[in-house]
Amino acid sequence: xxxxxxxxxxxxxxxxxxxxxxxxxxxxxxxxxxxxxxxxxxxxxxxxxxxxxxxxxxxxxxxxxxxxxxxxxxxxxxxxxxxxxxxxxxxxxxxxxxxxxxxxxxxxxxxxxxxxxxxxxxxxxxxxxxxxxxxxxxxxxxxxxxxxxxxxxxxxxxxxxxxxxxxxxxxxxxxxxxxxxxxxxxxxxxxxxxxxxxxxxxxxxxxxxxxxxxxxxxxxxxxxxxxxxxxxxxxxxxxxxxxxxxxxxxxxxxxxxxxxxxxxxxxxxxxxxxxxxxxxxxxxxxxxxxxxxxxxxxxxxxxxxxxx
Amino acid sequence: xxxxxxxxxxxxxxxxxxxxxxxxxxxxxxxxxxxxxxxxxxxxxxxxxxxxxxxxxxxxxxxxxxxxxxxxxxxxxxxxxxxxxxxxxxxxxxxxxxxxxxxxxxxxxxxxxxxxxxxxxxxxxxxxxxxxxxxxxxxxxxxxxxxxxxxxxxxxxxxxxxxxxxxxxxxxxxxxxxxxxxxxxxxxxxxxxxxxxxxxxxxxxxxxxxxxxxxxxxxxxxxxxxxxxxxxxxxxxxxxxxxxxxxxxxxxxxxxxxxxxxxxxx
Numbered sequence: 001x002x003x004x005x006x007x008x009x010x011x012x013x014x015x016x017x018x019x020x021x022x023x024x025x026x027x028x029x030x031x032x033x034x035x036x037x038x039x040x041x042x043x044x045x046x047x048x049x050x051x052x053x054x055x056x057x058x059x060x061x062x063x064x065x066x067x068x069x070x071x072x073x074x075x076x077x078x079x080x081x082x083x084x085x086x087x088x089x090x091x092x093x094x095x096x097x098x099x100x101x102x103x104x105x106x107x108x109x110x111x112x113x114x115x116x117x118x119x120x121x122x123x124x125x126x127x128x129x130x131x132x133x134x135x136x137x138x139x140x141x142x143x144x145x146x147x148x149x150x151x152x153x154x155x156x157x158x159x160x161x162x163x164x165x166x167x168x169x170x171x172x173x174x175x176x177x178x179x180x181x182x183x184x185x186x187x188x189x190x191x192x193x194x195x196x197x198x199x200x201x202x203x204x205x206x207x208x209x210x211x212x213x214x215x216x217x218x219x220x221x222x223x224x225x226x227x228x229x230x231x232x233x234x235x236x237x238x239x240x241x242x243x244x245x246x247x248x249x250x251x252x253x254x255x256x257x258x259x260x261x262x263x264x265x266x267x268x269x270x271x272x273x274x275x276x277x278x279x280x281x282x283x284x285x286x287x288x289x290x291x292x293x294x295x296x297x298x299x300x301x302x303x304x305x306x307x308x
Numbered sequence: 309x310x311x312x313x314x315x316x317x318x319x320x321x322x323x324x325x326x327x328x329x330x331x332x333x334x335x336x337x338x339x340x341x342x343x344x345x346x347x348x349x350x351x352x353x354x355x356x357x358x359x360x361x362x363x364x365x366x367x368x369x370x371x372x373x374x375x376x377x378x379x380x381x382x383x384x385x386x387x388x389x390x391x392x393x394x395x396x397x398x399x400x401x402x403x404x405x406x407x408x409x410x411x412x413x414x415x416x417x418x419x420x421x422x423x424x425x426x427x428x429x430x431x432x433x434x435x436x437x438x439x440x441x442x443x444x445x446x447x448x449x450x451x452x453x454x455x456x457x458x459x460x461x462x463x464x465x466x467x468x469x470x471x472x473x474x475x476x477x478x479x480x481x482x483x484x485x486x487x488x489x490x491x492x493x494x495x496x497x498x499x500x501x502x503x504x505x506x507x508x509x510x511x512x513x514x515x516x517x518x519x520x521x522x523x524x525x526x527x528x529x530x531x532x533x534x535x536x537x538x539x540x541x542x543x544x545x546x547x548x549x550x551x552x553x554x555x556x557x558x559x560x561x562x563x564x565x566x567x568x569x570x571x572x573x574x
Contacts (some may be wrong), residue, residue, distance in 0.1 A: 024574070061417045064574035083419045091417035097410035099338065106337050112331035272326040
């Protein structure tokens with residue numbers, strides 16, 4: 001299947017946004033955003049806090065209404081036909097909104113009703129979701145007795161109880177420790193391999209690089225770039241980055257040198273990363289360590305902002 | 309890859325049974341974990357009022373109009389139970405659900421609209437009130453209140469009254485920004501309406517302007533209807549009371565939906 005963005009709304013687009021604007025008073029949270037999620041792919045929305053990712057997510061379920069632009073989700077035009085779209089969508093919110101006084105199983109059962117699973121299929125749907133969350137043995141535990149990782153697994157399984165065609169994940173692994181994060185990545189990757197369309201917002205570069213077929217980089221409500229992660233890296237940051245370590249005065253020299261050579265550079269803590277080119281900055285070879293350029297480099301180059 | 313053309317989407321309507329059902333199931337399951345405390349406050353509190361007023365004031369007051377004081381207070385307490393078991397849980401419960409637990413955010417991500425959330429929540433609280441409201445009358449029967457056929461209408465009357473007050477509570481909750489401000493509504497609106505609704509003393513005692521104002525007090529119409537159900541229907545005036553309660557509930561239904569939609573949808 002081709003993943004090239006087509007300018008027209010096609011039947012194979014799970015999500016199609018064109019020129020979408022959302023304002024809150026004087027603040028333009030989303031500013032003429034175009035976004036294309038082909039069916040069966042995983043698209044990452046990458047950006048720092050405040051880039052407009054969560055607002056975009058909320059517009060896709062009509063929990064925020066766009067001021068301008070066209071939104072189509074699973075072939076339905078929003079906000080008018082949002083309810084049909086939502087019936088086939090699973091939503092994992094950034095902030096946990098499980099019913100904490102209910103058990104794991106009760107939480108899933110309630111959503112099997114809200115998602116209109118026929119009565120006789122509900123039991124099986126709940127069992128399947130318990131399996132996804134790997135919480136079958138904790139089915140009778142109250143949610144407030146679960147660990148953070150278990151709660152997040154339950155939150156994701158709750159969104160999958162009705163086997164949606166499209167899953168919206170808003171910062172699915174924020175605030176979790178690395179091991180739990182990797183568990184969730186495996187879960188999300190599994191969904192993708194089943195052909196579920198996924199839109200995922202994140203500010204973890206590694207998450208986007210591992211899971212997403214394409215990423216859209218957002219900054220201040222706009223999409224500043226989009227494409228396949230490694231292609232974006234090659235196009236904007238080149239293959240190689242050269243990290244020069246040294247005292248601040250030296251780092252400034254390196255930056256000036258890079259500027260003269262027309263190579264982009266950026267500060268990363270105690271070092272300067274010089275991008276592009278196939279050799280370290282002349283005169284600083286001994287203080288330089290090569291590494292592969294990454295999406296974070298692209299992000300900083302394009303937006304001038306630090307992510308995360 | 310062959311692409312199936314998506315079938316023309318049938319527009320899903322408003323106020324769908326399956327959406328209401330989903331919200332009601334959630335309420336019902338939640339209720340199963342806290343029904344004891346809820347039933348306790350909604351049933352025991354009016355009963356305490358009934359006993360306190362019945363024995364305390366009843367020793368001084370023999371009759372109120374054509375009623376014995378027990379009869380008057382027992383039916384008045386039903387009215388109070390209706391108010392307390394619908395408006396208060398609606399105010400606090402709704403606020404907690406949208407603000408602290410973000411429950412409504414989760415529900416609105418499913419195929420449920422804010423109109424359906426408000427409607428289902430009000431129906432649920434109304435139904436609960438229909439049952440809680442009967443408690444004072446049942447207790448009063450042990451103290452000599454005569455049973456009557458009309459008492460079987462009490463759940464329906466309490467349901468309708470409870471629906472209106474629940475919607476009032478949802479509207480307040482969706483309108484005010486802080487739970488602290490609820491005090492203004494409770495002390496400034498609900499307590500005065502409760503006391504001047506003909507619950508513990510007849511409104512005929514009140515100055516003329518207050519009596520006129522009572523005609524606009526939904527609790528007054530609710531209490532009048534309760535008394536008619538228990539002691540005998542009064543034809544047109546009962547229809548008037550019922551009509552007032554239904555119109556009031558309908559108007560609040562629309563306002564509560566509008567306020568809640570404003571609150572939940574950016």
